[in-house]
Amino acid sequence: LAIFLNFFGLPRSAPLVGLDGGQIWPAFIDVHTHLDKGHIWPRADNVVGTLDGARAATTTDRAARWRHGDIERRFEFGLRCAYAHGTQAVRTHLDCMDLAQSEVSWAVFRALRQRWAPRMVVQACSLTLLDGYATPDGQALARLVADSGGVLGGITRLAKPDASPADMAAALDNLFVTAKHHGLDIDLHVDETGDPAASALAQVAGASLRRDFKGKVTCGHCCSLSVQSDEVAGRTIALCREAGLTVVSLPMVNQFLQGRIEGGTPRWRGVTLLRELAAGGVATAIASDNCRDPFFAFGDHDMLEVLEQAVRIGHLNGEFAAWPPAVGRIPAAAMDLPDAGEIRAGASADLVLFRARSLSELLSRPQADRVVLRGGRAIDTTPPDYRELDDLFA
Numbered sequence: 001l002a003i004f005l006n007f008f009g010l011p012r013s014a015p016l017v018g019l020d021g022g023q024i025w026p027a028f029i030d031v032h033t034h035l036d037k038g039h040i041w042p043r044a045d046n047v048v049g050t051l052d053g054a055r056a057a058t059t060t061d062r063a064a065r066w067r068h069g070d071i072e073r074r075f076e077f078g079l080r081c082a083y084a085h086g087t088q089a090v091r092t093h094l095d096c097m098d099l100a101q102s103e104v105s106w107a108v109f110r111a112l113r114q115r116w117a118p119r120m121v122v123q124a125c126s127l128t129l130l131d132g133y134a135t136p137d138g139q140a141l142a143r144l145v146a147d148s149g150g151v152l153g154g155i156t157r158l159a160k161p162d163a164s165p166a167d168m169a170a171a172l173d174n175l176f177v178t179a180k181h182h183g184l185d186i187d188l189h190v191d192e193t194g195d196p197a198a199s200a201l202a203q204v205a206g207a208s209l210r211r212d213f214k215g216k217v218t219c220g221h222c223c224s225l226s227v228q229s230d231e232v233a234g235r236t237i238a239l240c241r242e243a244g245l246t247v248v249s250l251p252m253v254n255q256f257l258q259g260r261i262e263g264g265t266p267r268w269r270g271v272t273l274l275r276e277l278a279a280g281g282v283a284t285a286i287a288s289d290n291c292r293d294p295f296f297a298f299g300d301h302d303m304l305e306v307l308e309q310a311v312r313i314g315h316l317n318g319e320f321a322a323w324p325p326a327v328g329r330i331p332a333a334a335m336d337l338p339d340a341g342e343i344r345a346g347a348s349a350d351l352v353l354f355r356a357r358s359l360s361e362l363l364s365r366p367q368a369d370r371v372v373l374r375g376g377r378a379i380d381t382t383p384p385d386y387r388e389l390d391d392l393f394a
Contacts, residue, residue, distance in 0.1 A: 020357075022353065022354050022355040023356060023362065024343065024353055025324065025351065025354070026328050026340070026351060027087065027088035027089075027340070027341075027350040027351060027372070028087040028088065028304070028327050028352070029087070029088065029089045029303075029328055029332045029335065029340055029341045030082060030087050030089070030090045030287050030288050030301070030303055030306075030331070031218065031246075031248055031287045031335055032187075032218075032248045032250060032287035032289055033090055033091065033092045033093070033287065033291070033301070034293065035075040035078045035079065036066070036074075036075060036092065036094050036105050036109075037058055037061075037062070037290070037293045037294075038074050038075070038077070038078045038290070038292060039077055039291065039386075039389055040065075040294070041294065043065070043392070044057045044060065044061035044294050045294065045297070046294035046297070048260070048262070049260050050260045051192065051193075051257050053294065054295040058095070058294050058295070059097075062095060062097075062101065065392075067104065068107065071108045072112065073389065074392070075092075075109075076115075077384055077388065078291060078301050079112065079116055080383065080384045081302070081383045082302075082303075083119060083120055083379070084372070084379070084381045084382060085300070085304065085372070085383070086304070086352035087120070087301065087303055088120055088350050089122075089123075089332065089337055090120065090121070090123070091122075091123040091125060091151070091187070091335055092109070092124050093124075093125045093126075094106060094127060095127050096127055096141055097129075099137045099140055099141060099144075106144055106145075106148050109124040109150075110148055119374065123151060125150060125151040125153035125187040126141055126142075126150065126152060126154065127153055127154060127155065127189065128141065128154050128155070129158060130154045130168070130172065130175055131167070131171045132154070132159065133178050134171065142179075142181075142182055142184075143182070146183070146184060150184070151184060151187045152178065152182070152186050152187075153187040154189070155192075156168070156188055156190045156191065156200035156203075156204065158171055172203060172204060173207060173211065176211040179213070180211070180213060180215070183215075185215045185216040185336070186213075186216070186217045186218070187217075187219075188204060188218070188220065189220050190221055191221060191223055191225065192223055192257075193223060193224050193258075194223060194224065194227055194258055194259055194268065194270065196224060196227045198224035199224070199232075199236070201222050201224075201236055201247075202235070202236040202239050204217065204219055204243075205242070205243040206239060206243075209239075209242060209243050216246070216334055216336065217243065217244070217245050218247075218248060218334045219240075219245055219247050219248065220247075220248040220250060220289075221249075221250060221254060221272065222247055222272040223270050223271070225237075225272050226269075226270075226272055227268065233276065234276075234280075237282055241280055241281040244283075246283040246284075246285060246330065246333070246334040247272065247277050247282055247285070248284075248286070248334075249271055249274050249284065249285070249314075250287055250288070251269075251286065251306070251310040251313045252288065252298070252299060252306060252309050253295055254271050254272075254289075255269050255270050255309075255313055256295075256296050257270065257295060271310075274286075274310070274316065275314065275316070275319075283330050284326060284330065285326050285327070285330045285331040285334060286306055286310045286326040287303075287306065288301060288302075300383065304362075304367055306327065307323065307326070307327050307363075308362075310323070310326070320359045325341070328341035329341040348376075349373050349375060349376035350373065350375065351372075352371070352373075353370060353371040353372075353373065354367055355369065
């Protein structure tokens with residue numbers, strides 16, 4: 001016991017928790033969320049369940065409802081859920097489809113980042129179409145992101161109809177030039193589709209190498225990789241490794257949206273090549289993505305649930321010991337948090353304690369009795385009540 005207390009720099013008077021052979025995990029890191037649109041499902045459900053349906057429902061709700069107070073309350077509700085479940089750092093993507101809305105959302109982010117700084121690291125990333133950065137409003141958005149200490153991001157789709165590969169290459173070059181100019185990292189939504197012809201991931205890696213980009217580049221989703229041939233996927237994975245990209249899988253949301261067949265059962269799981277990416281030397285993370293919004297009807301910002309679903313969907317149970325870093329050390333590196341996501345001597349005792357003794361025990365129950373330590377002290381793990389948001393749906 002004395003060795004344990006000394007390891008974390010805790011006083012001998014620190015409270016003791018008996019695990020009886022249970023597990024100690026570092027606090028979770030959630031590198032891909034959407035806290036600005038979270039918890040709008042009661043007023044903006046996605047009846048058809050498709051990606052296009054989610055975009056349409058969100059666009060309508062954003063135009064009608066997304067004022068400072070509305071975003072702030074839902075955003076903070078999500079943070080409170082994540083904190084209660086044991087997450088210590090979150091990166092959220094913010095919808096930035098028009099500059100006026102962007103300014104509101106980024107103001108909310110800055111206020112909540114400061115409010116939560118003693119308890120949680122909160123980062124934000126812009127989300128817009130890539131060719132938008134070639135416009136005056138897009139350049140103003142890049143300045144807003146830089147002034148807010150954010151990350152430059154977007155969706156690897158173009159507003160231009162019938163865009164060519166050359167158009168995508170030009171948009172990516174401009175993105176990397178803009179990020180380099182402002183000293184920003186990049187985080188993108190990439191190939192969120194079941195189309196085997198979608199190859200933006202390889203193009204992002206190529207642009208990063210071509211522009212000799214020294215910042216961090218993170219790519220979320222990358223669904224189409226799993227429906228491509230082994231040869232094509234292998235070349236892309238090699239490019240990602242060479243470029244030093246981090247790929248983030250969002251298993252719960254991609255399984256919910258991808259492969260929708262009206263009145264039928266989906267034929268594929270929508271999840272990227274987790275095992276192949278990791279085996280190919282690519283930093284591979286797992287994150288929660290959307291929560292109770294048109295892109296995903298469920299979720300509670302609980303990274304243990306996310307990991308559990310990833311293990312089940314991706315058949316990772318045979319190599320489970322390799323995957324805890326996907327919700328700890330690997331996303332912490334992508335977020336440039338060198339002191340997070342690991343258990344080591346001298347680090348802050350930001351830990352999650354489970355009485356579960358094995359993989360089977362850990363992933364078979366919700367682990368609602370977990371103990372979350374922040375700085376060595378147990379916090380209240382009661383998530384906020386949904387009733388707190390009722391008036392937003394009246």
